[in-house]
Amino acid sequence: MITVVILGAGNVAQHLYAAFYIQKSIKVVQCFNRQGVKLHENQTEDTITTDLKKLADADIYILAISDDAIESVSNALPFKNRLVVHTSGSAPMQAINNANNRGVFYPLQTFSAGKEVNFSKVPFCIEADLEKDVVLLKKLAATLSQKIYDISSEQRSVLHVAAVFVNNFSNYMFSIGNEICIENNVPFEILHPLIQETAKKIVEIEPDKAQTGPAIRKDTQTIERHLSILKGNSQKELYKMLTEAIQSKYGKEL
Amino acid sequence: MITVVILGAGNVAQHLYAAFYIQKSIKVVQCFNRQGVKLHENQTEDTITTDLKKLADADIYILAISDDAIESVSNALPFKNRLVVHTSGSAPMQAINNANNRGVFYPLQTFSAGKEVNFSKVPFCIEADLEKDVVLLKKLAATLSQKIYDISSEQRSVLHVAAVFVNNFSNYMFSIGNEICIENNVPFEILHPLIQETAKKIVEIEPDKAQTGPAIRKDTQTIERHLSILKGNSQKELYKMLTEAIQSKYGKEL
Numbered sequence: 001m002i003t004v005v006i007l008g009a010g011n012v013a014q015h016l017y018a019a020f021y022i023q024k025s026i027k028v029v030q031c032f033n034r035q036g037v038k039l040h041e042n043q044t045e046d047t048i049t050t051d052l053k054k055l056a057d058a059d060i061y062i063l064a065i066s067d068d069a070i071e072s073v074s075n076a077l078p079f080k081n082r083l084v085v086h087t088s089g090s091a092p093m094q095a096i097n098n099a100n101n102r103g104v105f106y107p108l109q110t111f112s113a114g115k116e117v118n119f120s121k122v123p124f125c126i127e128a129d130l131e132k133d134v135v136l137l138k139k140l141a142a143t144l145s146q147k148i149y150d151i152s153s154e155q156r157s158v159l160h161v162a163a164v165f166v167n168n169f170s171n172y173m174f175s176i177g178n179e180i181c182i183e184n185n186v187p188f189e190i191l192h193p194l195i196q197e198t199a200k201k202i203v204e205i206e207p208d209k210a211q212t213g214p215a216i217r218k219d220t221q222t223i224e225r226h227l228s229i230l231k232g233n234s235q236k237e238l239y240k241m242l243t244e245a246i247q248s249k250y251g252k253e254l
Numbered sequence: 255m256i257t258v259v260i261l262g263a264g265n266v267a268q269h270l271y272a273a274f275y276i277q278k279s280i281k282v283v284q285c286f287n288r289q290g291v292k293l294h295e296n297q298t299e300d301t302i303t304t305d306l307k308k309l310a311d312a313d314i315y316i317l318a319i320s321d322d323a324i325e326s327v328s329n330a331l332p333f334k335n336r337l338v339v340h341t342s343g344s345a346p347m348q349a350i351n352n353a354n355n356r357g358v359f360y361p362l363q364t365f366s367a368g369k370e371v372n373f374s375k376v377p378f379c380i381e382a383d384l385e386k387d388v389v390l391l392k393k394l395a396a397t398l399s400q401k402i403y404d405i406s407s408e409q410r411s412v413l414h415v416a417a418v419f420v421n422n423f424s425n426y427m428f429s430i431g432n433e434i435c436i437e438n439n440v441p442f443e444i445l446h447p448l449i450q451e452t453a454k455k456i457v458e459i460e461p462d463k464a465q466t467g468p469a470i471r472k473d474t475q476t477i478e479r480h481l482s483i484l485k486g487n488s489q490k491e492l493y494k495m496l497t498e499a500i501q502s503k504y505g506k507e508l
Contacts, residue, residue, distance in 0.1 A: 090476060090479070108444055108445070108447070108448060109447060109448055109451060110448060110451055110452065110455070110466065112455070112459075115458070121447045121450075122447060123444045123447060125444070147444075147447075149441070149444060151440070151444075154438075155438065155439075155440045157479070157483055158434060158435070158438040158440050158483060159435070159440055159444060159445070160480070161434055161480045161483050161484060161493075162430075162431040162432075162434040162435050162440070162442075162445060163431070163445060163448055164467055164468065164469075164480060164493070165427045165428075165430045165431040165434070165493075166427055166428050166431040166445050166448060166449050166452065167448055167449070167452045167466070167467070168465070168466060168467030168468075168469060168470075168500070169424075169427045169496050170424035170427040170428065170449075170452055171452055171455075171456075171461055171464050171465055171466075172461075172465065172496060172499070172500055172503075173419045173420055173423045173424040173427065174419075174420050174424065174456050174461040174464075175461035175462050175465060175503070176416075176419045177416040177417070177419040177420040177461075178416075178460060178461050178462070180412060180415055180416040180419070181412070181413070181416050184408075184409065184412040185409075186405070186409045186412050186413055186416070187403070188416075188460075190362055190377045190379070190401075190403055190405075190413060191362070191413070191416060191417060191420050192456060192457050193362070193363060193375045193376060193377060193401075194362060194363055194364060194417055194420060194421055195420050195421070195424075195453050195456055196375075196453050196454070196457075197363060197364050198364065198420065198421045198424060198425055198453065199449050199450050199452065199453035199454075200450070200453075201364070201366070201425075202425075202428050202446060202449055203446050203450075204369070205366075206432060206442075207425055207426075207428040207429035207431075207432050208429050208432070210425050210428075211422070211425055211426065211429060212364065212421070212422060212425075213418055213421070213422030214418065214422075215418075215422060216422075222321075222344055225344070225411070226414070226415045226418060229411055229412060229415050230415060234499065234502065234503075238499060239415075239418070239419075241495060242423050242426060245426070245488065245492060246422070246426055248488065249426075249429070249488075
């Protein structure tokens with residue numbers, strides 16, 4: 001049995017609670033948050049505290065809180081030499097006060113309130129000061145997921161930038177596609193299956209080999225026609241810039 | 255029974271042949287291509303021709319050929335007043351010679367050689383000169399897919415631009431993510447589940463509401479740290495440009 005205290009009440013805290021709740025080998029003995037809110041409908045009142053001084057004993061303390069709060073909350077912990085981890089993609093492990101043994105338990109996924117997460121496919125990035133804690137964190141992660149990686153703080157920060165490209169920026173491309181459809185009275189849902197297939201392809205072939213379209217083909221005629229169809233100046237600028245970027249990246253190979 | 259002749263030997267021609275082949279209500283009576291190649295391992299030699307003058311009788315002639323070839327091949331057809339359609343996302347229906355009744359049968363999906371396509375989820379965009387041909391093309395599409403749309407040539411050209419954003423440009427974002435991982439010795443596969451989830455979210459919530467990340471949060475500290483991690487100048491430029499574009503699009507709402 002691994003005992004856990006979860007600090008925080010946001011999406012990650014709630015999703016982790018729900019995932020641990022159904023595991024026999026894990027017990028969330030207590031949750032801390034300033035508002036004293038429940039993380040789960042089945043959580044009992046006596047396992048919630050708003051006072052850091054009343055934190056229960058546990059094998060692992062998980063700070064599922066905002067990056068900015070990691071330092072101050074870890075400074076305020078009333079104990080030493082216990083395992084304290086955060087769940088952040090971008091904060092270094094060193095953001096945690098070194099009075100305790102530090103670690104990172106980072107599930108690399110986008111979490112939405114109210115939307116259930118299938119953790120079995122979520123990669124967990126693990127890091128810790130002590131090797132025995134790496135082993136314990138991997139044991140904890142293994143109850144939820146098959147995908148567990150040793151990732152240093154430096155590697156994690158690289159993954160976080162790459163995630164901005166594959167998640168935030170590609171979602172922005174979807175939003176421009178949506179904008180174009182709305183402006184021209186075409187239902188965006190027609191493009192849903194194409195979006196799913198674009199994402200699925202990545203698992204089978206690397207993105208460089210999956211690159212298609214008028215930019216990489218240097219199909220000037222289609223590019224000009226597309227630019228004439230686009231209404232907004234910002235859409236035209238973006239189309240030009242990305243077309244040039246693709247041609248510059250793949251230019252030598254054509 | 256709907257009888258079909260397929261002209262062309264590329265990905266779309268092959269995938270359509272395979273999909274029609276298993277339908278009892280459709281018969282591909284003949285295929286035309288300049289090399290005389292089979293589109294399917296079970297196709298018999300006597301159903302292949304390299305001579306447009308020897309085209310068989312059929313209800314629908316499908317030009318699954320490159321945009322540039324639509325005009326010349328349709329000009330060379332040795333008959334009149336039959337239903338001739340193309341499968342292009344960007345060519346107007348009028349690219350087909352009007353000696354025949356024109357139409358469009360456009361499956362909006364990305365096709366890769368050797369990768370089977372589940373047509374049941376592929377949207378078919380239908381257009382035709384004659385209403386009776388619209389009905390026939392919808393009947394043909396309905397044997398393969400549940401998603402059938404009346405789409406004019408103008409709407410189709412809009413969809414084609416939007417598809418460049420959601421497919422080509424988002425794949426380019428994946429390729430930059432891959433590049434960043436390779437440069438820093440982090441396995442790109444860690445990001446695969448995030449990419450799948452990013453695409454899945456779109457079906458449930460519109461992209462504007464799914465937008466997250468440091469740009470929309472105006473998290474200057476994280477943006478600066480990300481820029482310092484990025485090695486290539488083109489990566490830095492792209493990151494800055496897209497961050498500014500996101501902030502400009504959503505700025506008013508913050």
